Amino acid sequence: MAARIITVTSGKGGVGKTTTTANLAVALAMANQKVVCLDADIGLRNLDVVLGLENRIVYDVVDVVEGRCRVRQAMIRDKRLPELYLIPAAQTRDKSAVSPSDMIRLCEELSSEVDFILIDSPAGIERGFKNALAAADTVLVVTNPEVSAVRDADRIIGLVEAEEKGPAKLILNRMNFGMVKRGDMLAPEDILDLLAIELIGIVPEDEHVLISTNRGMPVALDPTSRAGIAFHNISRRLQGETVPFMDMDEKSSFFSKLGKLFGPGGN
Amino acid sequence: MAGWIDRLSGRQPQSKDQAKERLKLVLINDRTDLTTSQLEQMKNELLVVIARYVDIDPDTVRIMMETDGREQRLTAEIPLKPIRHRR
Numbered sequence: 436m437a438a439r440i441i442t443v444t445s446g447k448g449g450v451g452k453t454t455t456t457a458n459l460a461v462a463l464a465m466a467n468q469k470v471v472c473l474d475a476d477i478g479l480r481n482l483d484v485v486l487g488l489e490n491r492i493v494y495d496v497v498d499v500v501e502g503r504c505r506v507r508q509a510m511i512r513d514k515r516l517p518e519l520y521l522i523p524a525a526q527t528r529d530k531s532a533v534s535p536s537d538m539i540r541l542c543e544e545l546s547s548e549v550d551f552i553l554i555d556s557p558a559g560i561e562r563g564f565k566n567a568l569a570a571a572d573t574v575l576v577v578t579n580p581e582v583s584a585v586r587d588a589d590r591i592i593g594l595v596e597a598e599e600k601g602p603a604k605l606i607l608n609r610m611n612f613g614m615v616k617r618g619d620m621l622a623p624e625d626i627l628d629l630l631a632i633e634l635i636g637i638v639p640e641d642e643h644v645l646i647s648t649n650r651g652m653p654v655a656l657d658p659t660s661r662a663g664i665a666f667h668n669i670s671r672r673l674q675g676e677t678v679p680f681m682d683m684d685e686k687s688s689f690f691s692k693l694g695k696l697f698g699p700g701g702n
Numbered sequence: 703m704a705g706w707i708d709r710l711s712g713r714q715p716q717s718k719d720q721a722k723e724r725l726k727l728v729l730i731n732d733r734t735d736l737t738t739s740q741l742e743q744m745k746n747e748l749l750v751v752i753a754r755y756v757d758i759d760p761d762t763v764r765i766m767m768e769t770d771g772r773e774q775r776l777t778a779e780i781p782l783k784p785i786r787h788r789r
Binding site: 581582585586589590592593596615618619620621622625628629630631632 | 719721722724729732733771772
Protein backbone atom coordinates (compact mmCIF):
# COMPACT_ATOMS: atom_id res chain seq x y z
CA MET A 436 0.00 0.00 0.00
CA ALA A 437 1.27 3.47 -0.84
CA ALA A 438 2.08 5.85 2.00
CA ARG A 439 0.37 9.19 2.53
CA ILE A 440 2.97 11.88 1.85
CA ILE A 441 2.33 14.99 3.93
CA THR A 442 4.38 18.16 3.69
CA VAL A 443 4.34 20.68 6.53
CA THR A 444 5.16 24.20 5.38
CA SER A 445 4.50 27.86 6.25
CA GLY A 446 6.47 30.46 4.34
CA LYS A 447 7.42 32.38 7.46
CA GLY A 448 10.01 30.88 9.77
CA GLY A 449 9.44 30.27 13.46
CA VAL A 450 5.71 29.52 13.34
CA GLY A 451 6.16 25.91 14.46
CA LYS A 452 6.65 23.79 11.32
CA THR A 453 9.25 21.51 12.85
CA THR A 454 7.38 21.20 16.14
CA THR A 455 4.23 20.35 14.19
CA THR A 456 6.01 17.77 12.02
CA ALA A 457 7.61 16.10 15.03
CA ASN A 458 4.41 16.00 17.04
CA LEU A 459 2.22 14.76 14.21
CA ALA A 460 4.77 12.03 13.56
CA VAL A 461 4.70 11.04 17.24
CA ALA A 462 0.90 11.16 17.40
CA LEU A 463 0.53 9.02 14.26
CA ALA A 464 3.12 6.53 15.53
CA MET A 465 1.29 6.34 18.88
CA ALA A 466 -1.80 5.39 16.86
CA ASN A 467 0.19 2.43 15.51
CA GLN A 468 0.93 3.96 12.15
CA LYS A 469 4.32 3.36 10.60
CA VAL A 470 5.80 6.83 10.11
CA VAL A 471 8.98 8.23 8.63
CA CYS A 472 9.70 11.93 8.92
CA LEU A 473 12.02 13.60 6.54
CA ASP A 474 13.81 16.87 7.30
CA ALA A 475 13.94 18.85 4.04
CA ASP A 476 15.60 21.86 5.64
CA ILE A 477 19.08 21.14 4.34
CA GLY A 478 21.75 23.26 6.00
CA LEU A 479 19.52 24.14 8.95
CA ARG A 480 18.38 20.80 10.29
CA ASN A 481 16.28 20.81 13.44
CA LEU A 482 13.80 17.97 13.30
CA ASP A 483 16.49 15.78 14.92
CA VAL A 484 16.74 17.96 18.05
CA VAL A 485 12.99 18.48 18.35
CA LEU A 486 12.52 14.70 18.25
CA GLY A 487 15.48 14.21 20.62
CA LEU A 488 17.35 12.00 18.13
CA GLU A 489 20.33 14.27 17.45
CA ASN A 490 22.90 11.91 18.96
CA ARG A 491 22.00 9.00 16.73
CA ILE A 492 22.68 10.51 13.30
CA VAL A 493 25.08 8.59 11.08
CA TYR A 494 23.76 9.25 7.59
CA ASP A 495 21.49 12.01 6.26
CA VAL A 496 19.22 12.64 3.28
CA VAL A 497 22.07 13.94 1.11
CA ASP A 498 24.03 10.71 1.77
CA VAL A 499 21.00 8.78 0.50
CA VAL A 500 20.53 10.98 -2.57
CA GLU A 501 24.22 10.84 -3.46
CA GLY A 502 24.35 7.08 -3.01
CA ARG A 503 26.66 6.86 0.01
CA CYS A 504 24.17 4.73 1.93
CA ARG A 505 20.90 2.91 1.48
CA VAL A 506 17.63 4.56 2.62
CA ARG A 507 17.32 2.02 5.44
CA GLN A 508 20.70 3.04 6.85
CA ALA A 509 19.65 6.70 7.08
CA MET A 510 16.39 5.90 8.90
CA ILE A 511 16.92 6.50 12.63
CA ARG A 512 14.41 4.53 14.64
CA ASP A 513 12.83 6.32 17.61
CA LYS A 514 13.04 3.67 20.34
CA ARG A 515 10.20 5.23 22.38
CA LEU A 516 7.65 4.21 19.75
CA PRO A 517 7.11 1.06 17.74
CA GLU A 518 7.40 2.48 14.22
CA LEU A 519 8.74 6.03 14.03
CA TYR A 520 11.77 6.88 11.92
CA LEU A 521 13.67 10.06 11.08
CA ILE A 522 15.73 10.78 7.99
CA PRO A 523 17.72 13.87 9.02
CA ALA A 524 18.75 16.75 6.78
CA ALA A 525 22.42 17.38 6.03
CA GLN A 526 23.78 20.18 8.15
CA THR A 527 26.87 21.15 6.16
CA ARG A 528 25.38 21.22 2.68
CA ASP A 529 22.93 23.59 1.02
CA LYS A 530 19.53 23.15 -0.56
CA SER A 531 20.96 22.61 -4.04
CA ALA A 532 22.32 19.22 -2.89
CA VAL A 533 18.81 17.79 -3.33
CA SER A 534 16.42 18.29 -6.25
CA PRO A 535 12.64 17.89 -6.44
CA SER A 536 13.11 14.71 -8.51
CA ASP A 537 15.46 13.31 -5.83
CA MET A 538 12.67 13.85 -3.30
CA ILE A 539 10.12 12.12 -5.50
CA ARG A 540 12.45 9.13 -5.99
CA LEU A 541 13.19 8.90 -2.27
CA CYS A 542 9.52 9.06 -1.32
CA GLU A 543 8.66 6.42 -3.93
CA GLU A 544 11.19 4.11 -2.34
CA LEU A 545 9.84 4.75 1.16
CA SER A 546 6.21 4.61 0.10
CA SER A 547 5.85 0.82 0.13
CA GLU A 548 7.43 0.52 3.57
CA VAL A 549 5.46 2.98 5.72
CA ASP A 550 1.96 4.39 6.24
CA PHE A 551 2.95 8.06 6.48
CA ILE A 552 5.84 10.14 5.17
CA LEU A 553 5.97 13.56 6.88
CA ILE A 554 8.18 16.15 5.22
CA ASP A 555 9.35 19.18 7.21
CA SER A 556 9.75 22.07 4.78
CA PRO A 557 12.25 24.89 5.24
CA ALA A 558 10.97 28.47 5.56
CA GLY A 559 10.86 30.51 2.38
CA ILE A 560 9.57 29.90 -1.12
CA GLU A 561 12.70 28.79 -2.93
CA ARG A 562 14.45 25.52 -3.74
CA GLY A 563 13.98 23.93 -0.33
CA PHE A 564 10.25 24.63 -0.39
CA LYS A 565 9.99 23.20 -3.92
CA ASN A 566 11.88 20.10 -2.76
CA ALA A 567 9.54 19.64 0.19
CA LEU A 568 6.49 20.05 -2.03
CA ALA A 569 7.56 17.82 -4.93
CA ALA A 570 6.41 14.48 -3.55
CA ALA A 571 3.50 15.67 -1.38
CA ASP A 572 -0.05 14.44 -1.75
CA THR A 573 -1.25 16.56 1.18
CA VAL A 574 0.09 19.97 2.21
CA LEU A 575 -0.38 21.37 5.71
CA VAL A 576 0.26 25.09 6.12
CA VAL A 577 1.16 26.18 9.66
CA THR A 578 0.49 29.74 10.73
CA ASN A 579 0.25 31.85 13.87
CA PRO A 580 -2.49 34.37 14.68
CA GLU A 581 -0.40 37.39 13.68
CA VAL A 582 -0.39 39.54 10.57
CA SER A 583 3.00 38.56 9.15
CA ALA A 584 2.42 34.82 9.55
CA VAL A 585 -1.08 35.00 8.04
CA ARG A 586 0.18 37.03 5.10
CA ASP A 587 2.95 34.51 4.37
CA ALA A 588 0.49 31.64 4.76
CA ASP A 589 -1.68 33.24 2.07
CA ARG A 590 1.28 33.46 -0.28
CA ILE A 591 2.25 29.83 0.37
CA ILE A 592 -1.34 28.63 -0.15
CA GLY A 593 -1.30 30.37 -3.53
CA LEU A 594 2.03 28.76 -4.48
CA VAL A 595 0.78 25.32 -3.40
CA GLU A 596 -2.24 25.82 -5.66
CA ALA A 597 -0.01 26.96 -8.52
CA GLU A 598 2.04 23.76 -8.14
CA GLU A 599 -1.25 21.80 -8.28
CA LYS A 600 -0.69 20.41 -4.79
CA GLY A 601 -3.70 22.14 -3.27
CA PRO A 602 -5.94 22.79 -1.62
CA ALA A 603 -3.66 23.01 1.38
CA LYS A 604 -5.05 22.54 4.88
CA LEU A 605 -4.41 24.98 7.71
CA ILE A 606 -2.98 24.46 11.19
CA LEU A 607 -3.34 27.43 13.53
CA ASN A 608 -0.50 27.20 16.00
CA ARG A 609 -0.02 29.12 19.27
CA MET A 610 -3.59 30.30 19.67
CA ASN A 611 -4.07 32.17 22.92
CA PHE A 612 -7.80 31.96 23.62
CA GLY A 613 -7.61 34.51 26.43
CA MET A 614 -6.28 37.12 24.01
CA VAL A 615 -8.89 36.13 21.41
CA LYS A 616 -11.61 36.71 24.02
CA ARG A 617 -10.24 40.16 24.80
CA GLY A 618 -10.25 41.02 21.09
CA ASP A 619 -6.47 41.24 20.96
CA MET A 620 -5.80 38.22 18.77
CA LEU A 621 -7.20 37.20 15.40
CA ALA A 622 -9.77 34.47 16.07
CA PRO A 623 -9.72 31.24 14.06
CA GLU A 624 -12.84 32.47 12.17
CA ASP A 625 -11.04 35.69 11.16
CA ILE A 626 -8.05 33.79 9.80
CA LEU A 627 -10.21 31.27 7.93
CA ASP A 628 -12.23 34.14 6.52
CA LEU A 629 -9.05 35.74 5.15
CA LEU A 630 -7.29 32.61 3.90
CA ALA A 631 -10.39 30.71 2.72
CA ILE A 632 -8.99 27.20 3.17
CA GLU A 633 -9.95 24.19 5.23
CA LEU A 634 -8.82 24.08 8.86
CA ILE A 635 -7.32 20.83 10.11
CA GLY A 636 -6.15 21.87 13.57
CA ILE A 637 -5.88 24.52 16.24
CA VAL A 638 -2.95 24.19 18.63
CA PRO A 639 -3.16 26.35 21.74
CA GLU A 640 -0.19 28.27 23.05
CA ASP A 641 1.20 25.95 25.70
CA GLU A 642 4.43 26.22 27.67
CA HIS A 643 4.65 22.43 27.69
CA VAL A 644 5.79 22.65 24.06
CA LEU A 645 8.98 24.47 25.02
CA ILE A 646 9.56 22.38 28.11
CA SER A 647 9.20 19.13 26.20
CA THR A 648 11.39 20.39 23.37
CA ASN A 649 14.06 21.26 25.96
CA ARG A 650 14.02 17.62 26.96
CA GLY A 651 13.87 16.20 23.42
CA MET A 652 10.48 14.67 24.22
CA PRO A 653 7.83 15.96 21.78
CA VAL A 654 4.77 17.21 23.65
CA ALA A 655 2.53 14.66 21.91
CA LEU A 656 4.26 11.94 23.96
CA ASP A 657 2.33 13.47 26.88
CA PRO A 658 -1.29 13.21 25.75
CA THR A 659 -2.55 15.19 28.75
CA SER A 660 -1.01 18.52 27.70
CA ARG A 661 -3.31 20.82 25.72
CA ALA A 662 -0.94 21.11 22.79
CA GLY A 663 -0.37 17.36 22.88
CA ILE A 664 -4.12 16.76 22.66
CA ALA A 665 -4.34 19.18 19.73
CA PHE A 666 -1.63 17.29 17.82
CA HIS A 667 -3.34 13.97 18.52
CA ASN A 668 -6.58 15.46 17.20
CA ILE A 669 -4.87 16.51 13.96
CA SER A 670 -3.36 13.05 13.63
CA ARG A 671 -6.83 11.52 13.99
CA ARG A 672 -8.24 13.90 11.36
CA LEU A 673 -5.41 12.89 9.01
CA GLN A 674 -6.50 9.29 9.52
CA GLY A 675 -10.03 10.22 8.47
CA GLU A 676 -11.74 10.64 11.84
CA THR A 677 -14.06 13.56 12.54
CA VAL A 678 -12.86 15.28 15.71
CA PRO A 679 -14.39 18.54 16.98
CA PHE A 680 -12.10 21.57 17.26
CA MET A 681 -10.96 22.95 20.60
CA ASP A 682 -13.34 25.62 21.76
CA MET A 683 -12.62 28.93 23.40
CA ASP A 684 -13.40 27.75 26.90
CA GLU A 685 -10.05 26.40 27.96
CA LYS A 686 -11.17 24.25 30.85
CA SER A 687 -14.16 22.55 29.31
CA SER A 688 -12.15 22.07 26.15
CA PHE A 689 -9.33 20.50 28.11
CA PHE A 690 -11.50 18.02 29.94
CA SER A 691 -13.72 17.17 27.02
CA LYS A 692 -10.69 16.45 24.85
CA LEU A 693 -9.14 14.42 27.65
CA GLY A 694 -12.36 12.47 27.98
CA LYS A 695 -12.44 11.83 24.24
CA LEU A 696 -8.84 10.72 24.20
CA PHE A 697 -9.33 8.08 26.86
CA GLY A 698 -13.03 7.47 26.53
CA PRO A 699 -14.77 4.90 24.35
CA GLY A 700 -14.07 5.40 20.69
CA GLY A 701 -11.20 7.74 21.48
CA ASN A 702 -7.82 7.61 19.77
CA MET B 703 -5.90 45.41 28.99
CA ALA B 704 -4.71 48.97 28.97
CA GLY B 705 -7.02 49.96 26.17
CA TRP B 706 -10.31 48.85 27.61
CA ILE B 707 -11.45 52.30 28.71
CA ASP B 708 -10.68 53.57 25.22
CA ARG B 709 -12.61 50.66 23.79
CA LEU B 710 -15.64 51.28 25.97
CA SER B 711 -15.67 54.90 24.91
CA GLY B 712 -15.30 53.78 21.33
CA ARG B 713 -12.05 55.62 20.79
CA GLN B 714 -9.95 52.66 19.71
CA PRO B 715 -11.06 49.58 17.78
CA GLN B 716 -10.03 46.14 19.01
CA SER B 717 -6.54 45.31 17.81
CA LYS B 718 -7.69 42.10 16.15
CA ASP B 719 -10.15 44.08 14.00
CA GLN B 720 -7.33 46.35 12.92
CA ALA B 721 -5.21 43.28 12.13
CA LYS B 722 -8.00 41.82 10.03
CA GLU B 723 -8.68 45.03 8.12
CA ARG B 724 -4.99 45.54 7.38
CA LEU B 725 -4.59 41.94 6.29
CA LYS B 726 -7.58 42.20 3.96
CA LEU B 727 -5.88 44.99 2.03
CA VAL B 728 -2.44 43.40 2.11
CA LEU B 729 -3.80 40.12 0.78
CA ILE B 730 -5.56 41.90 -2.08
CA ASN B 731 -2.29 43.60 -3.00
CA ASP B 732 -0.35 40.32 -2.72
CA ARG B 733 -2.86 38.25 -4.68
CA THR B 734 -3.30 40.76 -7.51
CA ASP B 735 0.24 42.13 -7.55
CA LEU B 736 -1.30 45.63 -7.49
CA THR B 737 -0.42 48.28 -4.97
CA THR B 738 -3.12 50.45 -3.44
CA SER B 739 -2.02 53.41 -5.53
CA GLN B 740 -1.96 51.36 -8.75
CA LEU B 741 -5.49 50.23 -7.95
CA GLU B 742 -6.56 53.87 -7.50
CA GLN B 743 -4.90 54.82 -10.76
CA MET B 744 -6.64 51.98 -12.59
CA LYS B 745 -10.00 53.12 -11.24
CA ASN B 746 -9.37 56.67 -12.41
CA GLU B 747 -8.31 55.54 -15.88
CA LEU B 748 -11.37 53.29 -16.14
CA LEU B 749 -13.56 56.25 -15.26
CA VAL B 750 -12.03 58.34 -18.02
CA VAL B 751 -12.59 55.61 -20.61
CA ILE B 752 -16.17 54.97 -19.51
CA ALA B 753 -16.97 58.67 -19.55
CA ARG B 754 -15.81 58.83 -23.15
CA TYR B 755 -18.74 56.61 -24.17
CA VAL B 756 -21.51 57.24 -21.67
CA ASP B 757 -22.60 60.07 -19.49
CA ILE B 758 -21.72 59.29 -15.86
CA ASP B 759 -21.44 61.08 -12.57
CA PRO B 760 -18.00 60.10 -11.22
CA ASP B 761 -19.22 60.46 -7.63
CA THR B 762 -21.77 57.67 -8.03
CA VAL B 763 -19.36 55.16 -9.61
CA ARG B 764 -18.15 52.34 -7.39
CA ILE B 765 -15.26 50.21 -8.60
CA MET B 766 -14.30 47.63 -6.01
CA MET B 767 -11.95 44.71 -5.50
CA GLU B 768 -14.04 41.92 -4.05
CA THR B 769 -12.84 38.72 -2.48
CA ASP B 770 -14.65 35.47 -3.15
CA GLY B 771 -12.91 32.62 -1.34
CA ARG B 772 -9.36 32.73 -2.66
CA GLU B 773 -10.35 34.62 -5.82
CA GLN B 774 -10.24 38.34 -6.35
CA ARG B 775 -12.86 39.98 -8.50
CA LEU B 776 -12.99 43.52 -9.80
CA THR B 777 -16.58 44.73 -9.79
CA ALA B 778 -18.02 48.03 -10.95
CA GLU B 779 -21.31 49.72 -10.33
CA ILE B 780 -21.75 52.56 -12.79
CA PRO B 781 -25.09 54.38 -12.80
CA LEU B 782 -25.66 55.99 -16.19
CA LYS B 783 -27.25 59.40 -16.48
CA PRO B 784 -30.47 59.41 -18.44
CA ILE B 785 -30.00 60.45 -22.03
CA ARG B 786 -31.25 63.97 -22.68
CA HIS B 787 -32.76 64.05 -26.13
CA ARG B 788 -31.70 67.09 -28.01
CA ARG B 789 -34.01 68.84 -30.33
